Amino acid sequence: MKSNLKSKKPSLSLCMIVKNEEEYLQECLESVEDVVDEIILVDTGSTDRTVEIAKQFDAEVYHIPWHDDFAAARNESIKHASGDWILQLDADERLDPESKKELRHWLENNSKMCISVLIDSPKEENNKGHISRAHRLFRNLPGIQYSGRIHEQISPSVSKLKGEEGFTNIKVMHLGYNKSEVEMQAKSERNFLLLKRQLAEEPNNAYYHFTLAQNLILQKEYKQALTSLNTALKLGGLPKDIRCSIYNNLTEVHTKLGKYEEAVQFAAKAISLSRNQTTSYLLLYEIYGYLDNPLRQIDCLESVLDITGKQKQSYNEVSLEAYVDETAIYINLGNRYLKTKKLEKAHNYFQKALEKDENNFLALTGKANSFLETGDFQKAQELFERVHQQAPDDFGILEKLGWLAIKLQNFHKGIEIYEKLLTFHPENFNILKRLAALYSKTGNLPKSKEHLLRLKSI
Incomplete structure (x- = not known):
């Protein structure tokens, strides 16, 4: 990346320390390439394509041995920075695109010495995560340096210089909790x-x-x-x-x-x-x-x-x-209200969830169950059919669809469903009994007798 340090606007140096980050580094650098004026990368012993990727972004790459000290490595990176401000990121982080404008605004319109940003660490497998604050943006001034072998911080040095801290909503996405x-x-x-x-x-x-x-x-x-x-x-x-x-x-x-x-x-x-x-x-x-x-x-x-x-x-x-x-949250509230028999509130929260994600499996299941509780079997069936399309071999959903088919007196549909259930559990007493009754109701006595005989053999 070509330096733009002669610009009248405050210049920004990205400072990083890395080791074997080829999987993450490119997306990290892409997220800031139109925001930073120079990239300083300190490599502590990569054996993969990390350095090659960094040089594709015109990064200045420096090599040092790793001495079990994050602060020492960070201080080596900021030593080479020429910008008015320093942005610190790790390879598994990305600047949120919506934060770019706010970042430039803070660089140009504040008197603070360091700026706190939001680090968003999502966990993809369960729609959870956490947000923390960290000083990732600070002025490139003598005396500002990191301390701490681990969980290194610049705030102690800023305090010594009697510098002020600014709080922003600049967001950095951290992917570190989604690793193997x-x-x-x-x-x-x-x-x-x-x-x-x-x-x-x-x-x-x-x-x-x-x-x-x-x-x-x-x-x-x-x-x-x-x-x-x-x-x-x-x-x-x-x-x-x-x-x-x-x-x-x-x-x-x-x-x-x-x-x-x-x-x-x-x-x-x-x-x-x-x-x-x-x-x-x-x-x-x-x-x-x-x-x-x-x-x-x-x-x-x-x-x-x-x-x-x-x-x-x-x-x-x-x-x-x-x-x-x-x-x-809406789904869990719906389930808790369903458990306490507050059915209208349960229904409303499941509906709120579906307004955000119209095919959400758990929300559809919850809303279907709320209709079961109120006795609206037709609507319950319609929703369970949608759930069934997403999970065609879900035994519990098939059971409910079979039960609903009987309640709605659609006996042929019931037979179709219970025959599928029987393929999962060929010796299930209740399924065989239900099929015998359904075949009898539809006038197919030979089939009814066949299932009754199977019942006796269990």
């Missing part, structure tokens, strides 16, 4: 070792005890995580957003340990620190599921929906904010 289980485990183990080394150097650093706890939670070492979280609180000195996240982590850990009463208490502490965050309510929803309390689950999800409209505010109040796809 092997990759995630290797990353977790690497980070654990670095955190232990960092704590050996700074045993009274509450922040590193907090980050160690998060690593231990990912490794499902909940008792050890509990110790680290309590140590972080005891050492103190942490800002409100980190304390709120610690209480949410304590909620999660106690839930995993089956200590639900304590978990509820810690969630309440997190909510008292920040009422405009959804993480605590989502954790409580899980707890009340274990306690089979659908009414309290409804309260939790209704709170999540209420907060969602104000969520940008909450990103300043908690260091890590969980989220769930709104369609999934």
Whole structure:
């Protein structure tokens, strides 16, 4: 990439550290190539096409050995930057296209020393994820540098320079939680070792005890995580957003340990620190599921929906904010209302989900079940037919369609469905009995007798 550092507009340098990132790097660089003025890439030992890809974007590539120190590598990257501002990204991150205009606006219209952006980490398999804040945009000034072997930060150096921080809604998409289980485990183990080394150097650093706890939670070492979280609180000195996240982590850990009463208490502490965050309510929803309390689950999800409209505010109040796809929230609310026999509300929430995704399998199934409960068998059948098209071999859906065919006195349709069910379970007593009755109703006595004889042989 050709430098544009003589422009009157503030110039921007992208600074990265990489190793074997050929799978992710190109899309990362494509996301910012029309925003940044130069690309500085520090490679710590790639053996794949990472460097080749970087040079396709005219990146300046520097090579250093890896010394188990992220801050040292980051500082090497910013040492070579010539821009007025520095943007830091990892290879598995992309600048959200809708944030480009806001990014340029902040570069040209603010007096802050560093800028906090939103890191959106979705988990593709379950429509969940979390959003955190990080200082990824800062002025290229003497004295601004990273510190920390792991979970490196520039904020301590900015504080020493008495610089101000700006909060933005610039969004960076992080794909790191969608890597393979092997990759995630290797990353977790690497980070654990670095955190232990960092704590050996700074045993009274509450922040590193907090980050160690998060690593231990990912490794499902909940008792050890509990110790680290309590140590972080005891050492103190942490800002409100980190304390709120610690209480949410304590909620999660106690839930995993089956200590639900304590978990509820810690969630309440997190909510008292920040009422405009959804993480605590989502954790409580899980707890009340274990306690089979659908009414309290409804309260939790209704709170999540209420907060969602104000969520940008909450990103300043908690260091890590969980989220769930709104369609999934509607479906879960529909199911909880269905369980408590509040059928009109159940129906309405399933409908809201279908307005967002008209072919959503779970929403169609839920709405069909709500019609079953109200006795509207015709509408239930229509919806289950749509579900059946998506999952033609789903035994449960076929059973309901068979039952509905009988209720609607469509006996030939019922026979067709139950014969298919019989292919799944040839010796199923109830299916054979139902087929015998259906054939009798349609006047096909030989077939009815055939199934009765099969019943006797079971």
